[in-house]
Amino acid sequence: MLWALALGLLWASTILAAPFENKPRQKVLLISFDGFRWDYDRYVDTPNLDQMARDGVKAMYVTPPYLTITSPTHFTLLSGRYIENHGVIHNMWFNTSTQEKKPYYQSQFVNEWWDNGSLPIWITAQRQGLKAGSLHFPGTASSYQGQVAMVREVEPLLYNYKNETAWRENTDKVMGWFRDQDLDFVSMYFGEPDGTGHRYGPNSPQIRAMVQQVDRTVGYIRQTAEHYGLKDRLNIIITADHGMSNVYRNGLVEEITLSKIPGFSFKDVSFHLVDFGPSGMLLPKPGRLDKVYNALKGAHPHLHVYKKEEMPERLHFSKNGRILPIILWADPGYVINGYFPVQFHKGEHGFDNQEMDMKPFFRAVGPAFRQNLEVGPFETVNIYPLMCHILGIKPEVNDGHLNATQHMLVTSSGTQGEFYQANEPPPWP
Numbered sequence: 001m002l003w004a005l006a007l008g009l010l011w012a013s014t015i016l017a018a019p020f021e022n023k024p025r026q027k028v029l030l031i032s033f034d035g036f037r038w039d040y041d042r043y044v045d046t047p048n049l050d051q052m053a054r055d056g057v058k059a060m061y062v063t064p065p066y067l068t069i070t071s072p073t074h075f076t077l078l079s080g081r082y083i084e085n086h087g088v089i090h091n092m093w094f095n096t097s098t099q100e101k102k103p104y105y106q107s108q109f110v111n112e113w114w115d116n117g118s119l120p121i122w123i124t125a126q127r128q129g130l131k132a133g134s135l136h137f138p139g140t141a142s143s144y145q146g147q148v149a150m151v152r153e154v155e156p157l158l159y160n161y162k163n164e165t166a167w168r169e170n171t172d173k174v175m176g177w178f179r180d181q182d183l184d185f186v187s188m189y190f191g192e193p194d195g196t197g198h199r200y201g202p203n204s205p206q207i208r209a210m211v212q213q214v215d216r217t218v219g220y221i222r223q224t225a226e227h228y229g230l231k232d233r234l235n236i237i238i239t240a241d242h243g244m245s246n247v248y249r250n251g252l253v254e255e256i257t258l259s260k261i262p263g264f265s266f267k268d269v270s271f272h273l274v275d276f277g278p279s280g281m282l283l284p285k286p287g288r289l290d291k292v293y294n295a296l297k298g299a300h301p302h303l304h305v306y307k308k309e310e311m312p313e314r315l316h317f318s319k320n321g322r323i324l325p326i327i328l329w330a331d332p333g334y335v336i337n338g339y340f341p342v343q344f345h346k347g348e349h350g351f352d353n354q355e356m357d358m359k360p361f362f363r364a365v366g367p368a369f370r371q372n373l374e375v376g377p378f379e380t381v382n383i384y385p386l387m388c389h390i391l392g393i394k395p396e397v398n399d400g401h402l403n404a405t406q407h408m409l410v411t412s413s414g415t416q417g418e419f420y421q422a423n424e425p426p427p428w429p
Contacts, residue, residue, distance in 0.1 A: 026368055026390050027178060027234045030077065030187045030383075031221070032137065033214050034070060034161075035194025035349065037202060037243035038062070038359040041215075044208045048219030049363060052238070054372050056365030057408045063379045064242050064360060066315040066353040067279055070104065070194070073241035073380070074138040078120035078187065080384025080398030082316035087116035088139070089322045096271040096283050096324075105157055114142035119396050121185060121387060122149040128393045130184040133177050135170055137187040151177050151186075161191025162210075167217050175228040185391060190217070194349075197244035201346035202357070207244075222365070235366030235390055239380065242349045245357035248333040249346075256300050256330055257337040263295035266339070273324070274338040277350040278331075281324035289325055302331040304352075315353070316399075332357055370410055378404045 038061030041049050052058075064073045065083050067090070075081075075088040083089055093107040094100065107113055122132035123144045133151035134140040141154045153173075160166065167190060177183045193210040200206040218238065225234050249255075258264055258274065266272070268288040274280035284292040289307070296305045306327045311318040317327070330336050332351050335343050351358050360380070368390045382404035388395040389402055389409075 024233045025184065026366075026392070027183070027230070028185045028387050028390055029174065029178070029221075029225075029234060029236045030137075030185070030387065031190070031236065031238045032074060032077065032188070033190045033238065033240050034192065035197050035242060035244050036211075036214065036240040036361050037197075037357065038361045040193070040202075040207070040211045040361065044211050044215075046211065046215040048215045048222070052218060052222065052236075052363045052365050053374070056363060056369045056371060057373045057375060059362035059375050059377060061356075061359035061377050062239060062362045062383075063377060064353055064358065065379070065381060066317050067350060068242040068353050068358045069277070069279070069350050070241050071107065071138045074189075075114070075118070075120070076381055077239070077241070077383055078122070078137070078139060079118040080381055080395065080400040081118050082381060082399050084316050084318060084320040084323065085399060086118040087320055087322055088114060089317075089320060090273065090281075092273065092276070094271070094273065099271060101273075108138065108141040108154065111142045114139050115144045119144050120149075121384060122187070123147050124388070124396055125185050125391060125393055126150060130391060130393065131182060132185040133174075133181075133183050134187045135174055136189040136191075138189065140187075151181060151183060155191075159191075161195055162213075164213055164217070167213075168220055171217070171221050171224050175224045175230065178230055178234060179228045185387070190214070194244070197347040198345045199347070201246050202244040203246065204346070207347075218363075232367055235364065235368045237383065237387070238361075238363045239383065240360035243356075243358045243360055244347045244349050245332045245351060245355070247335060247343075247346055247348050249344075253302075253334065254300070255337060255341060256303050256334055257340060258296070259339045261295060261299040264292065264299070268292050271324070272338065274328070274336050275342050277343070277345075277348045278329055278335050279350040280328040280336045282326040282328070283324045284326065293326055296326070296328070302334045303336070304329050304331075364408060368409055370408060373408060375408060 065076045069091050071091045072083045072088050075086050079086050091104045093102045093110040093113045125132045131150050134149045135153045136155045140152050174186050174188050193207055196206050196210040269282050270285045271283040308318050308323055308325050328336055332355050382400040384398055385395050385400040385402040386405040
């Protein structure tokens with residue numbers, strides 16, 4: 001009798017401790033559609049994204065880390081760390097001593113820029129016995145503590161990010177990785193609608209057409225997962241790195257051009273990162289920090305100027321040796337020019353992450369997720385611990401919190417189909 005009671009207790013404790021143990025091992029596909037703003041689906045018909053929301057989870061929006069540009073925010077998705085902690089502080093690798101700068105694509109191959117102490121989820125998963133891959137995701141080209149994603153593909157130089165046929169071919173390839181090589185985790189990157197938003201602006205007919213292309217691709221991704229026999233095991237998380245904002249030009253506003261500001265001179269600066277959108281950093285020459293800072297502070301009503309140590313704590317963008325002593329950013333609609341205007345984009349990102357135009361979208365569907373659930377906003381830093389939880393791996397040290405997203409999962413208490421109203425106590429911190 002006692003033996004039977006003990007056996008029953010052991011059985012019960014096993015069930016409670018491992019809710020997924022009797023199910024097939026969960027897989028995760030993390031997809032980023034670069035620059036997909038949280039509200040893009042409001043302006044065009046997106047039947048596949050709408051169906052994904054009914055079949056899974058939709059967030060009102062998510063908040064990326066600052067600086068809201070591609071490589072830093074993507075590495076936050078992979079590591080669960082704020083940018084000051086993971087150290088990939090810009091799209092561009094740079095050397096303040098030699099004045100050298102590498103553009104986005106070339107920076108992908110500068111290993112020490114990425115391998116800076118934080119591990120992407122590929123390496124963590126592989127160290128714990130899983131198989132991981134990545135297709136075109138920022139950071140894929142580099143190794144981390146001598147290791148790389150088991151299966152990986154880096155896009156070639158001058159790659160056409162808009163080619164819808166290539167999108168489908170890449171989808172087939174990734175689903176084949178899951179089925180034929182039994183991968184557990186894959187990160188997959190699409191370079192749109194970012195490029196279209198830059199060129200034509202976020203309110204253009206062209207961006208609406210590109211959003212429809214994204215929607216068709218989401219439908220194809222889900223159909224292909226089912227065709228490859230992955231529906232009951234694969235959890236698909238779709239999000240983005242940042243949003244997009246209109247840029248004011250053609251005499252509508254007084255543009256920010258640093259060389260025209262009284263008292264400021266580039267002769268007082270030994271290195272600068274400006275002319276790359278609404279954000280910038282300056283390294284003043286020895287003894288000239290205060291001169292540069294005082295000349296710029298308050299010089300334009302839409303230019304924010306901070307010494308590194310004075311940066312707002314909420315931005316988590318100061319405590320890293322790679323961040324330069326003076327940080328600049330502009331209000332939405334403005335870009336920062338150096339000697340003279342050289343930027344002609346109609347859309348831009350890189351603004352304060354509190355700005356609504358910088359918020360990306362979020363969808364998730366699969367056996368781990370509840371259905372027809374709309375949740376409130378959360379920070380993208382929290383996606384990493386969510387993925388680790390689904391995969392059943394122990395996360396590295398990170399800045400995210402599982403309790404920000406755990407209510408999305410089928411193991412969370414509550415019924416499907418509910419929405420967390422603004423006046424309810426939110427289940428995230």
